[in-house]
Amino acid sequence: MTLNKAKSRDIIDSSILKLSKMDSGHPEIFISIQGEGIFAGTPCVFVRLAACNLSCTWCDTKYTWDWKNFEYTDHVITLDHNSIYTIIEEYKQKHVVITGGEPLLQQEALMPLITSLSKNNYVIEIETNGTIDPVKPLLKMVNQWNISPKLNNSGNPKDKHCELEILTKYKSHPNAYLKFVIVERQDITEAIKIAESAGFPANRLILMPEGTKGPDLIDKSGWLSDYCTKNGLRYSSRLHVLLWQGVRGK
Template sequence: MSNDLPLSPDMSPILKLAVLNGKPEIFHTLQGEGVSMGVASVFVRSSLCNLHCSWCDTDYTWNWEGTPWIHENDADPSYKKFSKAEYLQECSIELVAEEIQKFPCLNVILTGGEPLLQQEAWLALIHHLRRINPDYRFEVETNGTQIPTESFASAIDQFNVSAKLENSGNSAKLRDKPEAMRWFAHSEKAWFKFVIQSPEDLQEMQALEKKYNLPRHRILLMPEGRTEEALQKKRLWLADLCRDHNYRFSDRLHIQLWGSKRGV
């Protein structure tokens, strides 16, 4: 792997990150979902997304004031769309790297939003950190609609692909990008996580599995829910489906431990 990407202080790539308590949302916790669940990790949350899931728990990365997107929280009279100026912060890779190095952890998860909308800047960050310590490991959480560049893919250790189903509220044209899904299906670095809202979702998920020849041993099914109560209502029947159809089950560990909070 080449780490010789030139960086100039006056031409430092910029990352557009989500904001938490006035600072870029970078935090040290346990991975709560997917095949790396329970692994201590540093999360860096990007802003901006090309999809708009109705149950998204990071809607502050895309549901801007003046946009037409629909969210489940619209039913709450106190809910309102987010100010892009307040919830998006442009950061140099040097600043981001400095924040990451504050934590005694080498597993870094690039999340979002949709991280693959900012590949060039992420790649610069990765090379910068690996110059400091070559043992840094990087995972990317993506919706599976964007194709990684060759240089970006070679620098990433693991892709956590959360391909969306109809229950996300996105149209099939937006959420299902054949060229991108075929790329991930052929990557040994990719794991596939599907958010399941009802037992009927299994048929739709299996259609995608067949369409793209996804390796079953790399598929995880996760119950949809942003509260412990909502997750509990779906865990048992989804666990039964996973057992009966030979899929891996993924819970949402961070919801169990800390509830629906940011920065955990």
């Protein structure tokens, strides 16, 4: 199957959700600490959805979308929203992070789950690449938007990795933050330009070093955190990488 055909299949609307499947056969729903962004350090339940519309070269969750190198049926499981809610509830932790892949590919199917979580006073974060227009009810119900627009360093086609018009829609949400993955110093200028063009204030811009192993991350952390300190910008580490070296399900 070609990648494009697989992606077309992924974005077909459905009343059930496609989640990442662990080697154990269970859906990738787990408790951990948030490793990135303004809630870094907070204990959360993570729900990892399958499929993505981009293909970043440094992506650390390629098993959610790269059907050239990962077998779809080994890595995707379907579940209805009630089953997902039940699993989340068992963790007894009222903070949920919906991540991926790209969760908004399944935003219609996500609505019942988000509605249940919202009604039951969960804090809900969604991590998105910012290329898919969020439907209004979802935009309102989600407490925290972690939007990670991609830069040239991601290796995606230039006309696909960043959608300014869509990013602009998030700027009025008080808890929408732009978080950029920085590989080289030159990426910083590109990130700031995008944030300014989308009308985001500097205090809702986060710069985060790329790295899926502790040493890579630490190499970039020094110069990037220095830059943030000198320029009054937020810096984010990737605590899960430092703690668990990118082990899946942690």
